[in-house]
Amino acid sequence: MPGLYLAGLVVSLVGMTVLDARFHLFFWRAPWRAAAVMVVGVAFFLVWDVLGVAHGIFFIGHQRLLTGVLIAPDVPLEELFFLLLLCSTTMNTVGFVQPLVARAVRRAERSRS
Secondary structure: OOOHHHHHHHHHHHHHHHHHHHHOOOOOOOHHHHHHHHHHHHHHHHHHHHHHHHOOOOOOOOOOOOOOOEEEOOEEHHHHHHHHHHHHHHHHHHHHHHHHHHHHHHHHHHHHO
């Protein structure tokens, strides 16, 4: 069923966006900074993918779940959405963990004094 993987990625991205909006983790905390981080992260991994394809490390193979749309040789459209999801998940996780670590550090400092 072509497009099923893309649909799953889009649903996951929507879920990550809802979590981000609800808890102000990444884009809702600092939109311009988040956009810059997202562009740099996705660009880095796209270059990584293209280099991997050029060296024969990455290839598509036969897949029935992909749309068949390529953004570069052996780089499917779904890869772009996967990289968006990867970067979004990573930055949402960082946005969630940072305050927890800061709170733990403050507690440790208070208990020492």
